[in-house]
Amino acid sequence: MRVSIRYQLLIPLVTLLLGVVGISTWTALASADRSRRQIETQVKNVARTLGESNFPLAPGVLEMMKGLSGAEYLVIEKNSRRTATLPAGHVELPPAGDWQTLRLGPPVRIGEQTYLCSGVRLQQRPGSTLYILYPEALWRDARWQAVYPSLVLGLCGGLASVALAVGVAHRLGRRIRELGRRTRLIAAGDFSPMALPGRYDELRDLGQSVNDMAQQLAQLQETVKNTERLRLLGQVSGGLAHQLRNGVTGARLAVQLHARECDGRADPETLDVALRQLALVEANLKRFLDLGRRDGLHLEACSLTALIDEAVRLLRPQCRHARTELRWAAPAVAVSVLGDAGQLRHLFLNVIGNAVDAAGAGGWVEVSAQKVEGGRQEDVRCVVEVADSGPGPPAEVAPRLFEPFVTGKREGVGLGLAVARQVAEAHGGGITWRREPDQTRFRIELPCK
Secondary structure (H helix, E strand, O other): OOOOHHHHHHHHHHHHHHHHHHHHHHHHHHHHHHHHHHHHHHHHHHHHHHHHOOOOOOHHHHHHHHHHHOOEEEEEOOOOOEEEOOOOOOOOOOOEEOHHHOOOOOEEEEOOEEEEEEEEEOOOOOOOEEEEEEEHHHHHHHHHHHHHHHHHHHHHHHHHHHHHHHHHHHHHHHHHHHHHHHHHHHHOOOOOOOOOOOOOOHHHHHHHHHHHHHHHHHHHHHHHHHHHHHHHHHHHHHHHHHHHHHHHHHHHHHHHHHHHHHOOOOOHHHHHHHHHHHHHHHHHHHHHHHOOOOOOOOOEEEEHHHHHHHHHHHHHHHHHHHOOEEEEOOOOOOOEEEEOHHHHHHHHHHHHHHHHHHHOOOOEEEEEEEEEOOOOHHHOEEEEEEEEOOOOOOOOOHHHOOOOOOOOOOOOOOOHHHHHHHHHHHOOOEEEEEEEOOEEEEEEEEEEO
């Protein structure tokens, strides 16, 4: 049977409340009994004083005793003579006893009031009886004053406990229901974080754990998506690679044959650029085939300056044709890395080529390289920054710029930056980008040799 946590919290508190009510009731009854005994002790003392005294029990004496105790007094002597502090008619009076055994009661009605009446035989006046009539209203007031604090404290404490228990149970129940709702949303695929409560307790820790779990699931889902895209890319590119390589190989042979037939009459630099571009296309095909694989790198000492120089030379004809200014100044200090020269060349060519496309006609691209010293020798990094004057990626593309098949170009495939990130990470580095006023800046970090 399912029992709500609200009731699991309320049951012990209700049990405690019943205990508080029981204790308060017992305390109230004890206070009432103590109040009765105090009044009876007071009346006993008066009865003893009057019973053992030899002075006459005149009306003035009885009035004085009435002022001290609050009780009315009636003296009936053996000759039936009566002395009283109140006009008494004919009433049924209880039998008299000794002052030691005096108890208030039973109640008698005189006029409009009820009294608790007790009779005491006067030792110094044989045959005379003293009746003490204590107003029942005073007795009730005294008893209520004795009971009132215990009842009020018990009632207020009980109500406060119930209100506190209900409030705590309601708040905890609401927070637990929110956790349940959030986990159902995660199960449905919504990995957005939940708002954490202000109170720092175990439920807040549980909420933080749920948020961490949602974040990890989101990352896992993104990894699965990327893996699936890479797998699909491998399948598609594998089918196209053979035909494309045949076409590139044929084009290279045709250019080389043309260069030999021209026998120096053609511009050698133009033919060299064409051959380099065809070699680059072939290298790109190989990189696309390798995308998503974790093949071993052919590590060797590489001059970062030489790799960037080569990429810039390959892209200058495109820049002259598009009237795009390409700025590159080699650093004064040689910058070298330990890596795969072919993959790093492809990395720089992709990033700088994207910047040239983004800058467009009349724009500019600026490339810089430097060493950044860290606190330790192994923290020295080679940083290459590529800035362009283009408008930057569209807002809907920007968060996923390095994912495969994500591009803001109308005719783009969306693989260049995905390959660039994979190469940088395979070399122990990374690539990031940021939008600055009037320019977009890509930052490539690699460990220096």
